[in-house]
Amino acid sequence: MDIKSYVLKMAKEAKEGARAIANVSSGLKSKVLIKMAEALEAESGMLIKANKKDIEGAKKKGLSKALIDRLTLNKKRVKEMAQGLREVSALPDPVGEIEKMKQRPNGMMVGRMRVPIGVIGIIYESRPNVTADATGLCLKAGNAVILRGGSEAINSNKAIVNILRSVAKKHGIHEGVITFIDIPDREAIMELLKLEGIVDLIIPRGGEGLIRAVTENSRIPVLKHYKGVCHVFVDRDADLKMAEDICFNAKVQRPGTCNAMETMLVDKKIAKTFLPGMIKRFKKAGVKLKGCPESTKLDASLTPVNEDDFYREYLDLILNVRIVKDMDDAVRHIAKYSSAHSDAIVTTNHEKAMRFLREVDSSAVFVNASTRLNDGYQFGLGAEIGIATDKIHARGPMGLEELTCMKFIVLGNGQVRE
Amino acid sequence: MDIKSYVLKMAKEAKEGARAIANVSSGLKSKVLIKMAEALEAESGMLIKANKKDIEGAKKKGLSKALIDRLTLNKKRVKEMAQGLREVSALPDPVGEIEKMKQRPNGMMVGRMRVPIGVIGIIYESRPNVTADATGLCLKAGNAVILRGGSEAINSNKAIVNILRSVAKKHGIHEGVITFIDIPDREAIMELLKLEGIVDLIIPRGGEGLIRAVTENSRIPVLKHYKGVCHVFVDRDADLKMAEDICFNAKVQRPGTCNAMETMLVDKKIAKTFLPGMIKRFKKAGVKLKGCPESTKLDASLTPVNEDDFYREYLDLILNVRIVKDMDDAVRHIAKYSSAHSDAIVTTNHEKAMRFLREVDSSAVFVNASTRLNDGYQFGLGAEIGIATDKIHARGPMGLEELTCMKFIVLGNGQVRE
Numbered sequence: 001m002d003i004k005s006y007v008l009k010m011a012k013e014a015k016e017g018a019r020a021i022a023n024v025s026s027g028l029k030s031k032v033l034i035k036m037a038e039a040l041e042a043e044s045g046m047l048i049k050a051n052k053k054d055i056e057g058a059k060k061k062g063l064s065k066a067l068i069d070r071l072t073l074n075k076k077r078v079k080e081m082a083q084g085l086r087e088v089s090a091l092p093d094p095v096g097e098i099e100k101m102k103q104r105p106n107g108m109m110v111g112r113m114r115v116p117i118g119v120i121g122i123i124y125e126s127r128p129n130v131t132a133d134a135t136g137l138c139l140k141a142g143n144a145v146i147l148r149g150g151s152e153a154i155n156s157n158k159a160i161v162n163i164l165r166s167v168a169k170k171h172g173i174h175e176g177v178i179t180f181i182d183i184p185d186r187e188a189i190m191e192l193l194k195l196e197g198i199v200d201l202i203i204p205r206g207g208e209g210l211i212r213a214v215t216e217n218s219r220i221p222v223l224k225h226y227k228g229v230c231h232v233f234v235d236r237d238a239d240l241k242m243a244e245d246i247c248f249n250a251k252v253q254r255p256g257t258c259n260a261m262e263t264m265l266v267d268k269k270i271a272k273t274f275l276p277g278m279i280k281r282f283k284k285a286g287v288k289l290k291g292c293p294e295s296t297k298l299d300a301s302l303t304p305v306n307e308d309d310f311y312r313e314y315l316d317l318i319l320n321v322r323i324v325k326d327m328d329d330a331v332r333h334i335a336k337y338s339s340a341h342s343d344a345i346v347t348t349n350h351e352k353a354m355r356f357l358r359e360v361d362s363s364a365v366f367v368n369a370s371t372r373l374n375d376g377y378q379f380g381l382g383a384e385i386g387i388a389t390d391k392i393h394a395r396g397p398m399g400l401e402e403l404t405c406m407k408f409i410v411l412g413n414g415q416v417r418e
Numbered sequence: 419m420d421i422k423s424y425v426l427k428m429a430k431e432a433k434e435g436a437r438a439i440a441n442v443s444s445g446l447k448s449k450v451l452i453k454m455a456e457a458l459e460a461e462s463g464m465l466i467k468a469n470k471k472d473i474e475g476a477k478k479k480g481l482s483k484a485l486i487d488r489l490t491l492n493k494k495r496v497k498e499m500a501q502g503l504r505e506v507s508a509l510p511d512p513v514g515e516i517e518k519m520k521q522r523p524n525g526m527m528v529g530r531m532r533v534p535i536g537v538i539g540i541i542y543e544s545r546p547n548v549t550a551d552a553t554g555l556c557l558k559a560g561n562a563v564i565l566r567g568g569s570e571a572i573n574s575n576k577a578i579v580n581i582l583r584s585v586a587k588k589h590g591i592h593e594g595v596i597t598f599i600d601i602p603d604r605e606a607i608m609e610l611l612k613l614e615g616i617v618d619l620i621i622p623r624g625g626e627g628l629i630r631a632v633t634e635n636s637r638i639p640v641l642k643h644y645k646g647v648c649h650v651f652v653d654r655d656a657d658l659k660m661a662e663d664i665c666f667n668a669k670v671q672r673p674g675t676c677n678a679m680e681t682m683l684v685d686k687k688i689a690k691t692f693l694p695g696m697i698k699r700f701k702k703a704g705v706k707l708k709g710c711p712e713s714t715k716l717d718a719s720l721t722p723v724n725e726d727d728f729y730r731e732y733l734d735l736i737l738n739v740r741i742v743k744d745m746d747d748a749v750r751h752i753a754k755y756s757s758a759h760s761d762a763i764v765t766t767n768h769e770k771a772m773r774f775l776r777e778v779d780s781s782a783v784f785v786n787a788s789t790r791l792n793d794g795y796q797f798g799l800g801a802e803i804g805i806a807t808d809k810i811h812a813r814g815p816m817g818l819e820e821l822t823c824m825k826f827i828v829l830g831n832g833q834v835r836e
Binding site for chain 2: 023221242335364416
């Protein structure tokens with residue numbers, strides 16, 4: 001079978017699966033997710049064996065140590081994968097919720113019902129745990145999932161999918177709810193992206209290159225997350241001790257994440273008071289600091305920052321420092337350089353806090369809290385399938401609700417259009 | 419300037435406009451929309467004159483009478499356009515609404531704030547009223563709009579845009595909130611569709627060909643409406659008088675619309691009782707009937723229907739009639755042939771009504787009401803920018819809310835990630 005026909009066949013199977021899962025009870029969905037977790041743990045020996053093949057292949061290809069670490073499954077990681085499924089199982093089922101039911105002048109009731117999206121394609125890179133995580137979230141929200149993992153993890157992914165599918169089948173759930181594209185060629189992705197009308201949504205998870213390629217070629221809506229160039233603005237009216245703790249946490253607690261701070265903006269009025277202590281604390285933690293001309297005047301040890309740096313997502317212990325005239329200047333800087341992911345202000349001034357909330361157009365805007373808190377668990381959504389930096393359908397952490405949509409429902413007693 | 423540079427320039431101007439309008443007060447937005455309405459009426463002579471040029475051009479090109487009618491502006495139509503702006507002006511402003519504000523265990527408050535989307539590109543065909551309608555809705559929701567109307571209406575559209583822009587300017591609103599792509603080449607659309615990162619959303623309005631071309635080429639999210647292949651299912655437990663009125667209304671009241679019924683599904687058990695009177699009434703209204711084998715057995719005057727007919731959007735006084743075994747059979751038919759726009763059941767049976775609501779996956783699902791009621795005004799949303807048949811971001815009538823998105827907001831007092 002050629003690639004095009006194969007992908008189409010998989011997608012059609014997923015569509016069948018989507019029809020079947022849409023009306024499966026919450027109780028059965030929860031139960032099956034727990035059974036899947038148990039099966040992953042029971043088969044962890046087999047999973048680790050399959051994973052070994054991938055690791056050998058990766059070593060032969062000369063992949064980096066970091067990539068091989070991402071790829072690796074061990075007992076602990078299999079347990080974490082299983083635990084993820086149990087957590088999703090315990091979340092409330094969003095499907096079937098009815099909202100905003102109102103009576104219209106002609107007597108009919110009009111409202112909205114939350115329903116699954118249908119078939120969701122997940123295109124991801126090396127981590128095999130995404131296979132189980134994405135499946136759990138999609139299924140719980142009543143969707144079928146088409147998985148297309150990285151070629152370097154193909155043995156691990158296939159092993160995980162086989163376990164999940166056999167549990168589904170055993171509990172009378174159509175196997176099409178989990179389909180896996182078992183072809184390493186990039187052409188398979190390109191064919192999948194053309195299947196509008198069968199596939200309802202594409203979620204790419206991985207580096208910027210993958211996400212751009214998917215966006216440029218997809219006829220299907222894409223929910224995506226580019227990079228996180230996040231800011232903390234320390235206002236002249238900030239509690240400076242609080243500001244120091246927030247900035248330190250936003251940069252240092254886990255610098256390799258998308259919601260870590262890349263540029264710290266400091267109000268000119270308090271720069272002299274605030275910066276020396278802050279810089280000392282950063283340096284002690286091994287942070288390399290790049291400064292604007294004004295801040296290098298204050299502290300000559302800072303490397304000069306250039307304009308390109310303001311667009312960079314370091315994902316590392318590197319930080320840009322810029323002194324700004326006032327909040328307006330900070331808001332302008334953020335409008336220009338931010339990736340619209342997570343941006344924060346530290347201030348005791350109510351009016352500025354409210355203005356910052358309104359005027360900064362990012363997926364999450366913080367007053368007096370660390371950007372590192374932009375996360376599905378922290379926000380109370382439970383597990384997330386990613387953080388959307390787009391503005392359509394979902395923005396910020398995407399949990400179960402973001403994997404559903406609302407249809408209109410009308411209850412009448414004979415109403416017609418006059 | 420080449421087309422690419424021109425379109426990029428327009429889009430950047432729109433982006434400036436979007437930043438400016440996002441924080442304009444509700445009061446000023448409402449006032450400006452009313453002033454725009456007044457200006458359109460005051461300049462109706464000039465508008466009609468500009469429109470005459472388009473009509474002459476259309477006649478020379480030999481466009482159909484129906485197309486020329488769509489294109490035509492007269493005093494009444496200018497008044498309607500102005501009235502549309504007044505109605506949008508009176509709608510509540512969705513921007514700034516805060517929802518689901520909840521306290522998290524660490525004491526921070528997390529909620530969502532409704533904000534504008536940013537820059538919205540509207541690509542449309544011949545009707546010049548779309549120029550004012552789309553502008554009104556986008557502006558009220560705090561967005562900038564990039565308009566790309568059909569080349570046959572270019573003089574009318576330019577005249578309308580000039581009036582709207584000059585009113586905006588007079589009231590201190592950045593003119594970039596309304597930009598117009600004044601290039602008839604299709605290449606201009608293609609360039610616009612590549613501007614992800616500047617343009618946030620594309621809404622095509624027009625025939626299926628336009629919408630498919632936009633979807634296939636856009637890197638920007640698209641909200642769209644393909645066709646409306648809508649169904650009414652008359653259940654064996656229906657009030658047959660009500661069923662007759664609903665079916666008649668769904669087909670005959672305005673057959674050229676997307677929410678008109680194209681196929682009537684009738685439960686076998688009541689076909690003999692229901693169909694003769696219904697068919698008589700349809701025939702009297704000039705409806706041409708196509709029937710499945712079982713219904714042609716009941717009434718030999720029906721033309722045989724073929725499978726392709728079930729996929730067709732007639733937009734005319736033509737109707738497919740199909741007798742089905744039971745509700746499951748009807749739901750299967752709808753799942754296969756419906757365009758997921760508007761589908762209805764007529765029944766007195768509560769359980770079947772609830773199952774139909776859950777199991778039929780369309781933008782609006784009706785119990786005991788006509789599919790013709792799928793409309794922003796009828797549903798209480800006010801004016802609409804279209805009816806979405808996709809499942810991402812918006813489904814069904816799209817009003818002001820669908821032209822906004824929700825960002826997360828966090829109010830803390832020093833919270834950091836542990």
